[in-house]
Structures are given as C-alpha cells and as structure tokens.
Amino acid sequence: MPTEILMPALSPTMTEGKLAKWLVKEGDDVRAGDLIAEIETDKATMEVEAVDEGTVGKIFIAEGTEGVSVNSVIAVLVGEGEVVSSSSHAKQTKKANPPAEEISGAVQSKVIVSEPDGAEMNAEEASAYSSTVSMTVREALRDAMAEEMRSNSNVFLMGEEVAEYQGAYKVSQGLLEEFGARRVIDTPITEHGFAGIGVGAAMDGLRPIVEFMTFNFAMQAIDQIINSAAKTLYMSGGQMGCPIVFRGPNGAAARVAAQHSQCYASWYAHCPGLIVVAPYSAGDAKGLLKSAIRNPNPVIFLENEILYGQTFEVPTADDFTVPIGKAKVLRPGKDITITAFSLMCRDALAAAEILAAEGIDAEVIDLRTIRPLDTDAIVKSVKKTNRLVSVEEGWPYAGIGAELAATMMDKAFDWLDAPVKRVSGKDVPMPYAANLEKLALPQVEDIVSAAKSICYR
Amino acid sequence: MARAVSKRSSVGTTKAPAGKTRESKTALGTKLDPKMLQHFYREMLLIRRFEERAGQMYGMGLIGGFCHLYIGQEAVVVGMQSALDERDSVITGYRDHGHMLACGMESRGVMAELTGRRGGYSRGKGGSMHMFSREKRFFGGHGIVGGQVSLGGGLAFASKYRGDGGVALAYFGDGASNQGQVAETMNMAALWKLPLIFVIENNKYGMGTAVNRSSAGEGLFKRGEAYGIPGEKVDGMNVLTVAEKAKEIVAYAREKGPYVLEMETYRYRGHSMSDPAKYRSRDEVSKMREERDPIETLRELIIKRKIASADDLKAIDADVRAIVADAAEFAQESPEPDPSELYTDILIEA
Ligand SMILES: Cc1ncc(C[n+]2csc(CCOP(=O)(O)OP(=O)(O)O)c2C)c(N)n1
Ligand SMILES: [Mg+2]
Secondary structure, X not given: OXXXXXXXXXXXXXXXXXXXXXXXXXXXXXXXXXXXXXXXXXXXXXXXXXXOOEEEEEXXXXXXXXXXXXXXXXXXXXXXXXXXXHHHHOOOEOOOOHHHHHHHHHOOOOOOOOOOOOOEOOHHHHHHOOOEEEEEHHHHXXXXXXXXXXXXXXXXXXXXXXXXXXXXXXXOOOHHHHHOOOOEEEOOOOHHHHHHHHHHHHHOOOEEEEEOOOHHHHHHOHHHHHHHHHOHHHHOOOOOOOOOEEEEEOEOOOOOOHHHOEOOHHHHHOOOOOEEEOOOOHHHHHHHHHHHHHOOOOEEEEEOHHHHOOEEEEEOOOOOOOOOXXXXXXXOOOOEEEEEOOOHHHHHHHHHHHHHXXXXXXXXXXXXXXXXXXXXXXXXXXXXXXXXXEEOOOOOOOOHHHHXXXXXXXXXXXXXXXXXXXXXXXXXXXXXXXXXXXXXXXXXXXXXXXXXXXXXX | OHHHHHHHHOEOOOOOOOOEOEEOOOOOOOOOOHHHHHHHHHHHHHHHHHHHHHHHHHHOOOOXXXXXXXXXXXXXXXXXXXXXXXXXXXXXXXXXXXXXXXXOOOHHHHHHHHOOOOOOOXXXXXXXXXXXXXXXXXXXXXXXXXXXXXXXXXXXXXXXXXXXXXXXXXXXXXXXXHOHHHHHHHHHHHHOOOOEEEEEEEOOEEOOEEHHHHOOOOXXXXXOHHHOOOEEEEEOOOHHHHHHHHHHHHHHHHHOOOEEEEEEOOOOOOOOOOOOOOOOOHHHHHHHHHHHOHHHHHHHHHHHOOOOOHHHHHHHHHHHHHHHHHXXXXXXXXXXXXXHHHHOOOOOOO
C-alpha cells in the first residue's frame, strides 16, 4: 500500500502553508526521521520529517506552491515494487478530521480586507488613510516599536524569546538586529521578576515595553502590574509616574485549553491607574502602540494571536498615531449598535452582514480602548439606534458587557428601546475538545440572534 | 563571589547521602536485573513510539493546540518512577505524556485526551497539557511554567501531614527552575523538611533559550544550597544511572527531606510542534541521538551482556507498536464529549 504524505499542521492556528522546498525527489528512498521538505507558515519555516519509510513515488505539489491546505496529499511513498497511478492520487485534498475543521473555522478568512467602507474616524485619522500599504498586524506592531525605538533611546523591549528567537510569535522580528542586545532583551521565564524590573526602570525614567509571551503568563506578574505600576503615581502624590507598556497576545488561541486561553480585558479594565487598549486592525495596532509607548502611564496592550497574520491597510504617514480613548465606527447603521474589540470585531462585522440581508442595519463600533472607554461615542450611537449588543470573548460575569450595560443605564436610559444584550464567552474555563471549545466561544450566529432578539425579530 | 560561597556551603550541608552536592557516576558497575532492564527498555520504547505517533497525528490535524513531545528524555521519567511506590505522588508541567505512561496510566486514555475525546483522561476537556489520575497519584499536567513546583510542595506537605510516608516528585525544566516560586518552595521545603524531590529535567533549552542564557550560576543542582538542600547532577540519558540514583534519593527524601536532582537530558524535537528549532544545529541533535540515545544505549547493553536476544527485543518492539496503534485507533474512534460537558466540573455541588 502506498503511504500518502499529507501537508502537516505545524502550529495550533495553521490552516495552510507554502511548500517552500522539497529536500527529496521522486525515486529517493527515505527512512523515518529523514528531512523531506521545508514548509513555510506565516510564523516560520519548518523542516518536515518523514514518519514512514519507503521510496518517494510521486510528488504532487511542486515546490514554491503557496496556500497548500493542511492535510492535502503532497506526495506518496511506495514500498518495493509498488507503482503509483497518478490518477488515483490526483485529488489534492483529503478531508480533514472534523475537529480540525472546526478550528480552522476560527481562523477562516485569511485576508481581512482593509477597513470596511464608511468607517468613521476623526478627520485627522481618516485623512491618514488616503495613502496606505498592506501589512499584517504582526508587522504593524513591529514597525510601531521600531519607529518609537528609533526616535526615543529610552524605549527598550524585554521579554521571553523577544531577541534571538525573534519573538515567540515573531512580533519582534528584526529588532535585535537593528537595536542590539542592550535594547532588545531576552529574559528568563520569570514574569514576576522582569515585570518588576520594567516597572522600576520606568519609575526612573526609562520607557520599557514588556512583552508577555501571552497574557496568561502575566498572571505571574499581575501583582507588579497592579500594586506597583498602577498605584504608585497615586501613592506618591503624583511624583512617581510609570511610562510602561505591557503587551502580548490575549484571548483564546486555538485548542490550547484553559490555562492558555483567556481574555483579560475586564481584569485590567477594573483597575484605576491603568490604560487598557485592544486593537483589531493593523492600522490601529500600529497607531495605538505608538501612542501607548509615548503615553506617560502604564498601558496594557492586548493583542490577539489569530489576528497577527491578518492583513489590513495601514497608513504610510511617518508619525501616524491613533489616539487612546477613542472608539471607531467600523460600519455605520441605524437599527442597532454592536460594540466589539480585538478579534470579535471580525465576528461583529460578519454578523452585521447577515443582519443586513435580513433588513437590520447594524452599526458596528470597535471600542479600541477599553479603559478609558469612549462613552460618548457609544452613547451617540445608541441615541441613534436605541439598541445595544456588546460582544466580547471573555467571561460575562463583571465583564466589559456588564460595564457597558451599566453605563447605558446611566447615560442613555431614556433612549433605549430594549435591554442591552451581552454576547460573551461562556461562563466556563476553556475546554480543549474542538466541539466544546467552539461552544465556549462567541460565534457569529450568537451575535445575530442577540441582535434579532432585541429588535424583536 | 557568589560562586565561591556556594562552593564552600556545598560541603556538608544537610546530611545528604554523600553529604554534598556532587556529580554522580554511571551505573554500569551495579548488578543488572534482567527483568528490570527489559522493563526499562519496554517503558522507554513505549514513550518513544507513543510520542512519534502523537507527532504524526498532530500533523494530520487530529491533535490540536500545543503538543510537547518527550522524545529523548525517556530515561529520566522511567528511571525515577522505578523507585516509587503507591504512597508517592508525581506532578509535572506540560511535557507530560511520558510521565503519565511511566506512572502506569493507559495509553488509550492519554491518546484520547490528545484528540480531545470522551475516552481521554480529562474526558477531552484538558488536552495534551492537562491530564490527571488520582488512582496513580499523578497530579498533572500543568501549563504555567513553574506552577507545578509549589503544587508538588503541597503534595509533599500532605504526605508529611498525614504521616503516610509518601514522597512527592516535582518534575520541571531548566527554564522553569528560574521562576520565583521554585525558590519560595525550596525555602519552605527545607524549613519544614518536606519529602519532596525537585527533579530538574535540564534538556539544555527552555523554548529557544539555551540554559546558559537563562540561568546564572553553575549547576542547577546547586539551586537548593542557600536553603541547605543537597543536590546533584545525574546523567539523565542513562536509565540505569537514573534508576540507581532514584532509589537512593527517594529513600533519603522519605526519611530526611527535600533533595534536588538535575537530570542532564536532551529533547530531540522542537519545543512544541510549531518550533522550527533554529537555535541549535542539526549536528548537535544528531550527535546526541547517535551517541547518547537512552533507548539505544540500553539496547546495546542488553545485547552485549546477553540479557536478552535481538529477537526478544524485537518482540517487545512489536508489542509496543501494537499498544500504540491500539491507542491511536481508540483515540480516533472515541466520540467527542457531549455538549452538556461544557457546563460540568466547574464547581462541586455542596
Ligand atoms: C509562566 C509561563 N511563562 C511562559 C510560558 C511559555 N512557555 C511554555 S514552555 C516554556 C519553556 C520552558 O522551558 P523548560 O522549563 O526548560 O522546559 P522544557 O520545555 O524544556 O521541557 C515557555 C517559556 C508558560 N507556559 N508559562
Ligand atoms: Mg528545558
């Protein structure tokens, strides 16, 4: 029986990749463990080993092919005396197992097309979008750091694997090369310690960017973030400022279970003395990170692993920044307001499309900054639509949606035609199983049905 | 300066078996129990084949998320576990498949957890990094680097509290050894003479960071010295050395208190499935594999000393393959958890 070699999944979020290079050719004998190909994902180039032995009978995917989906047949190994009938293997894709497909559902659209037409921003920000370049969120974040490091020698980056490895998620790619080991610093796995070192350095006038490999690990450091970074200005009667950025991926990745998938937006948003930012698009990622680095306060900058590889249009203007504390209307509408942030903006926009087809014109607002919240923008929208759905990936209890609901009671009660509705992650730790994970995370359909329920449709 | 101090204090700290931190020798001098050797061979091979299959299934998309393989480090856990009895408890991090198999957990249940199915040890809710067995006194399976070490302290505390004579093994990596809570736990373990063995699996790298770039001082086995905890470095690629040392130190910990064992070992694969491993050369890996592979080393010894024939070993091989194939099949056939499981196991009804 010939053995099919399938395009391997090389990371939790990989759905396709480039077959960069074949290291074997048809007719070669391979043993288990031999290198057979190089595959490029958006994060890295990986060498692939054979898991079975045999002779390479046929190569189906030529080197250089991009967008080869996981689990398609890329080659076939034959045993002694076997031949391959190329027709029987010509089919390029083998059906992935159900769990994996559900996961790839979470990362479906590879390219998110720029901002939807009609996104409303302030005039200055909007004019920056007259000249743009396509860029991934990952690149935008890197560029923001590089630009700020060039213009201010007190800005430095530290964290686990940020320097030599180029970032666990490749966000700091190239920074060590440009800025050297004095300013791009690999730390041991000691979050509590290096967060404290960052805070101390910031108190004494440096401008640290502290990367957490993911925000799950910042829980080791949360004491220094809250007790030291957030409170010292107040306790010192205004003497001890702390200009520091804590950044890294937040929220669920894919199938990494309870200790590695959690949204911390409401945790940090709870604390006076912190600024909390959670961008969606690459333009906002870049503009807000630059603002965060320049800000004299501690900023929690929540990124998203699934968004890193997504492409958006980013303004080319040299010192393009996005103001902290300003929401953005991603899609104007008149019937209902849907607020979201980070990855959930994607789902809110998708829900708005479905609602539009059913005659409900939804306005989608990207909160962008979670603290301080742009209450004015939300109230303005609700006064127009009289309805609000809040979307977040985190838990519902004392979440951002709860805060928005209370704020609307305070500021827009007389304009509401229906109760504020929350769509959130389920009130459970994140399960590993593919089917349960999908149930635990907010889905587009959940947003659609929440919206319909308060439009009484 | 720190170095000089630590050298002096390493002599005659707690009354360790050898009285100080030191490096141990290989175990080839000891008399070899044929049954034991074949058992070690089988256990290590089971882990190796299981992990190879897991890697393969990850590539096919049957396993999701992170998947940290233990290939190369088999001798550590197989050797250590050989010294434990049913009173003892074990805890480790996310690179945990080998530990579970060595604790006697079923390969079916481990593999089915990797695929996120009902038949898994956590009924599909934990995945690769989070499995447990109260029956085997295996307490996980933890994803936060270093977190398991203080939990291990708690296991030792519980044994001491109950007076049941149990020892706790807390396994952790070279990278994890720098976490603050490891030092905190060492202090308390020494203060309270907890029956706790700190098993540092020094596989030379924490993700992409070589141990010398993350850890100051020379020798992780000396990390307990400030608290008077003896420690030593062990050849973690030789299962006999590990087993012999384990026997001695488990007995010590049972009577006297904490101990640090630094296992010199090596992981052949990337940190997890998505690690391109560009921080080390292919040569470094293949040299290790060729010269120090724990399974090959034992195989050669078994054949050379005529403890078993090549055919006997082949039979073990076939057995192991069958177990792994069965586990893989079970893990694919076991259904996904029932959707109602989403809301179970959050709190116990009181
Ligand atoms: C607190 C925390 N920080 C970071 C991580 C990400 N992380 C997972 S494993 C790892 C490397 C650990 O290396 P080591 O302790 O040497 O164990 P090994 O992986 O080599 O077995 C890192 C940084 C984490 N899981 N938890
Ligand atoms: Mg390590």
